[in-house]
Amino acid sequence: xxxxxxxxxxxxxxxxxxxxNYVYIVHDKVTGATCAIDPSVAEPVLQRAAARGxxxxxxxxxxHHWDHTGGNEGIKRATGAVVIGAAADAxxxxxxxxxxxxxxxxxxxxxxATVLAVxxxxxxxxxxxxxxxxxxxxxxTLFSVGCGRLFEGSPAQMWxxxxxxxxxxxxxxxxCAHEYTLANAQFAVSLDKExxxxxxxLQAVKKLRAAKQSTLPTLLGEEKAIxxxxxxxxxxxxxxxxLVDGDPVQVFAMIRRRKDLF
Numbered sequence: 001x002x003x004x005x006x007x008x009x010x011x012x013x014x015x016x017x018x019x020x021n022y023v024y025i026v027h028d029k030v031t032g033a034t035c036a037i038d039p040s041v042a043e044p045v046l047q048r049a050a051a052r053g054x055x056x057x058x059x060x061x062x063x064h065h066w067d068h069t070g071g072n073e074g075i076k077r078a079t080g081a082v083v084i085g086a087a088a089d090a091x092x093x094x095x096x097x098x099x100x101x102x103x104x105x106x107x108x109x110x111x112x113a114t115v116l117a118v119x120x121x122x123x124x125x126x127x128x129x130x131x132x133x134x135x136x137x138x139x140x141t142l143f144s145v146g147c148g149r150l151f152e153g154s155p156a157q158m159w160x161x162x163x164x165x166x167x168x169x170x171x172x173x174x175x176c177a178h179e180y181t182l183a184n185a186q187f188a189v190s191l192d193k194e195x196x197x198x199x200x201x202l203q204a205v206k207k208l209r210a211a212k213q214s215t216l217p218t219l220l221g222e223e224k225a226i227x228x229x230x231x232x233x234x235x236x237x238x239x240x241x242x243l244v245d246g247d248p249v250q251v252f253a254m255i256r257r258r259k260d261l262f
Contacts, residue, residue, distance in 0.1 A: 039059060039071030059076065101115065119152075135172070143177075176216055176217075182202075191240045
């Protein structure tokens with residue numbers, strides 16, 4: 001279990017699903033409100049919630065891919081949970097009840113989450129930011145030391161989305177939707193060999209994965225210093241891909257292409 005220590009009234013539990021997905025269960029101690037974020041499957045999520053004595057009241061989807069929505073209908077049937085996602089993906093999110101847009105807020109028990117539109121991985125992708133709890137759920141837009149592939153969006157869209165997330169406070173804990181950190185860090189080191197913070201992260205990740213432990217959540221302040229996809233406007237990364245003084249969008253696109261082939 002991961003507990004968000006920034007605010008003791010919000011608990012965040014992590015479930016490994018499928019091959020490398022993570023489903024997060026977020027629980028408000030004050031009201032009992034409990035949500036599943038990007039449930040790829042229903043039964044393990046329902047079982048974990050029951051074991052904790054929690055009843056799921058909400059499902060939050062960051063995007064429409066099946067490995068983030070496959071549990072929607074099962075959870076809704078079992079609990080009556082309200083399914084929330086992007087209005088732009090209303091036709092692609094199973095059992096959707098409420099569609100939201102950029103800047104909308106969700107009242108979740110005694111907490112509030114802001115919806116951030118972050119297209120690139122998919123056209124309707126959103127993130128959920130619990131600002132008072134310093135917790136960000138970016139789906140497949142941002143990973144530790146990485147970012148999502150561009151299935152439906154452009155490099156310009158994804159770079160803009162990552163810049164939006166990069167502007168959040170350094171103390172933000174990032175609850176990514178996949179365990180990709182080791183491969184991401186190995187790629188990042190191939191570009192940014194002299195980055196000591198990145199080297200330390202890689203060694204720490206190797207130890208965690210050898211012990212079959214999660215590498216998440218990650219701290220946004222650290223990601224700003226080690227994640228090449230957040231650093232496309234950095235002279236170091238621009239030089240690494242042979243685009244000195246380059247347009248950050250072109251630099252980002254080059255980094256993304258290299259990662260796709262890594």
